[in-house]
Amino acid sequence: MRALAVFFLFMFSLLNEGFPKIFVAQWQDAITPVAVDYIKRSISKAQSEEGSVFILELNTPGGLESSMREIVQEFQKTTIPVVVFVYPSGGRAASAGAIITISADIAAMAPGTNIGAAHPVQIGGEGQNDVMKEKVLQDTLAFVRSIAREKGRNVEVVESMVKKSISLTPEEALKANIIDLIATDRIDLLNKLNGRIVEKHGRKIILKTEGVQVYQISNSLREEFLNLVTNPTIAYMLLLIGFYGIFFELYNPGSIVPGAVGIISLLLGLYGLGVVGVNWLGLLLILAGILLLALEVVTPSLGGLAIAGGIALALGSFILISPESPYGNIPISVITTMVILTVAFFLFAGRLGFKAQKRKKMLGTEELIGEVGEAITDFAKGKGKVFVHGEIWNAVSEEDIKKGDAVLIEEVKGLTLKVRKS
Incomplete structure (x- = not known):
């Protein structure tokens, strides 16, 4: 055996x-x-x-x-x-x-x-x-x-x-x-x-x-995923996309999706850049540029802060990765495109904010003044009903108004609107 x-x-x-x-x-x-x-x-x-x-x-x-x-x-x-x-x-x-x-x-x-x-x-x-x-x-x-x-x-x-x-x-x-x-x-x-x-x-x-x-x-x-994230170009783009998402969420609270995407993108971008190794001055300049662009939205300066932010963002992007880095550097075409898109994004948001600030401040039912509604009944003895902003209101008018006429709201008295033909 x-x-x-x-x-x-x-x-x-x-x-x-x-x-x-x-x-x-x-x-x-x-x-x-x-x-x-x-x-x-x-x-x-x-x-x-x-x-x-x-x-x-x-x-x-x-x-x-x-x-x-x-x-x-x-x-x-x-x-x-x-x-x-x-x-x-x-x-x-x-x-x-x-x-x-x-x-x-x-x-x-x-x-x-x-x-x-x-x-x-x-x-x-x-x-x-x-x-x-x-x-x-x-x-x-x-x-x-x-x-x-x-x-x-x-x-x-x-x-x-x-x-x-x-x-x-x-x-x-x-x-x-x-x-x-x-x-x-x-x-x-x-x-x-x-x-x-x-x-x-x-x-x-x-x-x-x-x-x-x-x-x-x-x-x-x-x-494969981590190797993609640690590509300097991808990490840089994720960083900026992260700022877009977070800013959009702060500007429009409750959107949820932009905020979630922004946080995830920002964290992935920071991880990738952390592995690659970055010039900290470059990263700080990018952050300063984003801050200046955000300030342009909050306090519009007719483009002054946006220009300064764009310059800081461009300078930070160019020196972010050392040209001697074995990981390669970020192509100039990518930097140029992302800087232009970022400035345009914030300027667009700033323009909307500026318009909102220039609008007349109204509270409660007073915001109905100047709005156009529709008469849903014939006015008898100067009284009738109108439909405006999805609601039916009692209305009075000194004019003869028929059902279906467009009416302009001139005044709000309690729960009654004073209107005239539009």
Whole structure:
């Protein structure tokens, strides 16, 4: 019986070795907390389903240093060999993406890609002093040196990617021992990975990647949504839409829907901009611009406050996102359109408010004076009934009025209207 059990165990191990699983994740955007969630989930899935290799196809301009460190830590913790493939052609692994790539057990690049430019940049940190910048730089250098030595990569070149922001082609990176191989596509990559030996957590693993089943891990709906919200352009538009909705609700209490949409949009916009990192002066200028435009509505100044608000809004929008941000900046066409729409929205509301203020103030039944109604009976001895504002009133008149005549209300006495023909 013991011999039979050993035989079945041996056969089971052979079957497992004969059917390895490769899990592939793709990230084509900035390195953000959303990227961390996606990569963590992908590695966890690969590990729970006994994957033999985890491949991350990466194309990124960089991103948050904190998110980059979390991803590197996930690479270090997992028992599965990790491959980072800078792909497709024309893509890049810049800044945080470069450090993620060199931290993989095997780093690969496609022709026409580049890697490097990893100097740390503090987004929205224009006021950061030289001492703090040097501290951040030295901390990053120590981190990449540690990774490079562990993975057997060229420490000097990796340091130059951080200190001097150098960027390398695939051929230069391979020659400098920054990456392990160049592959044209996923099939070529799998062929070149086959038979390679990876040392992971004190054990050597021989990769088997030819003719194996590949599982693609897609983004979840939550990740897709959060990735959309953290787009600088979308976050900026949500911020302004939020102000529209809240203002409309305050101007027309009880509307409910504009207020609810406004609050949700404002919160989503602030979340997205918080992740992206903003210039706080820009955000304050936008808030000042909205405030000035709102004041134009409350106290019309013949356009003076609106002009000042529009200028503040435009200036704040232009400097809101740093041009060096890996997330990209907000297109000028979008800023111009949103500023014009915002000013027009508030001016339109201000015009309506100004007209309302210029209207004659009336209280109670006095507002009926000057209104036009309809006689619903013939007037006998100067008395009859009229229909006005959805109500039937007793009326008196010195003129001969017939049923169906239009009448103009001249005076209100108690519950009786004094009218004449209109």
